[in-house]
Amino acid sequence: MSKPKLFVFSAPSGSGKTTIVKDILQNFPNFKFSVSATTRKKRPDEVDGIDYFFITEDEFKKKIENGEFIEWEKFYDYYYGTFKSTVEENLKHGFNTIFEVDVKGALNIKKAYPDAVLIFIVPPSIEELKRRLEKRNTETEEDLKKRIQRAEMELSFKDKFDYIVENINLDEAKEKVKKIIEKEIS
Ligand code: 5GP
Numbered sequence: 001m002s003k004p005k006l007f008v009f010s011a012p013s014g015s016g017k018t019t020i021v022k023d024i025l026q027n028f029p030n031f032k033f034s035v036s037a038t039t040r041k042k043r044p045d046e047v048d049g050i051d052y053f054f055i056t057e058d059e060f061k062k063k064i065e066n067g068e069f070i071e072w073e074k075f076y077d078y079y080y081g082t083f084k085s086t087v088e089e090n091l092k093h094g095f096n097t098i099f100e101v102d103v104k105g106a107l108n109i110k111k112a113y114p115d116a117v118l119i120f121i122v123p124p125s126i127e128e129l130k131r132r133l134e135k136r137n138t139e140t141e142e143d144l145k146k147r148i149q150r151a152e153m154e155l156s157f158k159d160k161f162d163y164i165v166e167n168i169n170l171d172e173a174k175e176k177v178k179k180i181i182e183k184e185i186s
Pocket of ligand 1: 010011012013036037040071072073080081082100101102103104105106
């Protein structure tokens, strides 16, 4: 068995990253998702412990103090963090790990695990991103604005990634990501 790998996905929110990641998890049995902790509110379609561990700010701060995170970030007034234990357990048991984090988180994971493969999903344009986020309708007007501003910042980091995949057509983007993963684990 080859050494398990870490695959880190970043993209501005609304770029189809979650759908692509779910597709990988369905198609590759030896992959596990790294469930992050967050202090933001759960969306109606999300499940605690599967999409995120939804915790309070106090709980989050304790975990920072206890050194439980590989990396953590605060944005949109909420905290997000990646658990060290998840990665260590997966590596120990031979599972590849998939992360879905922001660009800074991705670069910090690479610092901790230099072999991690970083994949950036690019939305067709900021205008299209805005349309997708509005259609999704899961954010307040204020959060939506912040997410679009953040998208512009995130896009400026894309060249630091190992792979850049444009999501113009979702099925094509899924195929491209599958090919990257097949290549990396072969
Ligand atoms: P959302 O609120 O839409 O689920 O996520 C907002 C942003 O936080 C996304 O860019 C997502 O990838 C990122 N994110 C989720 N979990 C983590 C994490 O553990 N660490 C970091 N740095 N970013 C995260």
